[in-house]
Amino acid sequence: xxxxxxxxxxxxxxxxxxxxxxxxxxxxxxxxxxxxxxxxxxxxxxxxxxxxxxxxxxxxxxxxxxxxxxxxxxxxxxxxxxxxxxxxxxxxxxxxxxxxxxxxxxxxxxxxxxxxxxxxxxxxxxxxxx
Amino acid sequence: xxxxxxxxxxxxxxxxxxxxxxxxxxxxxxxxxxxxxxxxxxxxxxxxxxxxxxxxxxxxxxxxxxxxxxxxxxxxxxxxxxxxxxxxxxxxxxxxxxxxxxxxxxxxxxxxxxxxxxxxxxxxxxxxxx
DNA sequence: CGGAATCCGGAGGGATACTG
DNA sequence: CAGTATCCCTCCGGATTCCG
Numbered sequence: 001x002x003x004x005x006x007x008x009x010x011x012x013x014x015x016x017x018x019x020x021x022x023x024x025x026x027x028x029x030x031x032x033x034x035x036x037x038x039x040x041x042x043x044x045x046x047x048x049x050x051x052x053x054x055x056x057x058x059x060x061x062x063x064x065x066x067x068x069x070x071x072x073x074x075x076x077x078x079x080x081x082x083x084x085x086x087x088x089x090x091x092x093x094x095x096x097x098x099x100x101x102x103x104x105x106x107x108x109x110x111x112x113x114x115x116x117x118x119x120x121x122x123x124x125x126x127x128x129x130x
Numbered sequence: 131x132x133x134x135x136x137x138x139x140x141x142x143x144x145x146x147x148x149x150x151x152x153x154x155x156x157x158x159x160x161x162x163x164x165x166x167x168x169x170x171x172x173x174x175x176x177x178x179x180x181x182x183x184x185x186x187x188x189x190x191x192x193x194x195x196x197x198x199x200x201x202x203x204x205x206x207x208x209x210x211x212x213x214x215x216x217x218x219x220x221x222x223x224x225x226x227x228x229x230x231x232x233x234x235x236x237x238x239x240x241x242x243x244x245x246x247x248x249x250x251x252x253x254x255x256x257x258x259x260x
Numbered sequence: 261c262g263g264a265a266t267c268c269g270g271a272g273g274g275a276t277a278c279t280g
Numbered sequence: 281c282a283g284t285a286t287c288c289c290t291c292c293g294g295a296t297t298c299c300g
Contacts, residue, residue, distance in 0.1 A: 011172030028243035033163035042141030077253025088281045105238040113158035123207025218261040
């Protein structure tokens with residue numbers, strides 16, 4: 001085999017080889033690719049964090065969406081919810097082992113977004129100017 | 131500085147340090163994090179590809195969404211559209227240099243989705259059983 | 261072949277008010 | 281403090297039809 005320029009279609013292979021695999025990936029992307037999920041996961045990197053603290057950390061998220069996002073992540077086995085029966089109540093969220101594996105791609109994406117934001121906005125402005 | 135266990139909040143830092151930076155990242159995630167974008171970008175890995183070919187490759191996408199997704203990516207400077215004035219017409223799409231930088235995080239995410247799909251579905255079933 | 265235009269249902273998601 | 285419940289509206293996205 002020649003290692004010169006294997007174009008390795010990759011995603012194409014993943015989708016075409018197993019028909020339901022493509023389906024699953026599409027589902028996962030549609031599932032986690034919403035407005036808040038990756039952002040919330042990224043915020044859980046540092047360790048256990050309280051609900052209100054999380055809310056303050058994610059700029060602009062509503063209580064509703066934070067709750068829904070956390071519930072979804074908990075259901076998917078990515079986030080662990082631990083509530084302490086005190087008054088006032090305290091609830092801490094953290095990533096599970098599975099959730100921590102998502103951290104890497106999520107942060108990679110966030111870093112890309114940060115680094116490419118300017119270029120994209122520039123391209124957009126250029127495109128719109130004509 | 132001690133290099134023992136720096137928890138490096140990362141995304142938190144990115145959002146809290148510059149207020150508009152968090153805004154931008156949230157925007158980018160909300161923008162690219164839809165049902166099809168990452169999947170389409172992944173399919174463009176191999177090089178220039180025709181519209182209809184792309185449509186066949188992405189399982190279940192409608193003409194409308196493929197067109198909209200490609201237009202958005204073109205506007206963002208991530209995809210290059212090249213049309214050849216023949217009959218029947220032929221249009222080829224490919225990633226720009228900027229678009230190719232997105233490929234890495236996108237594929238990382240897709241790979242994660244493929245590898246974690248089973249575990250997540252299992253966690254979901256477990257969660258729903260009670 | 262590669263779209264554009266239109267219609268339309270339903271999910272996504274914000275604001276607000278209330279609860280334990 | 282940490283949610284839940286409700287209202288309401290935007291816009292995502294599928295199906296269909298038409299055009300160069």
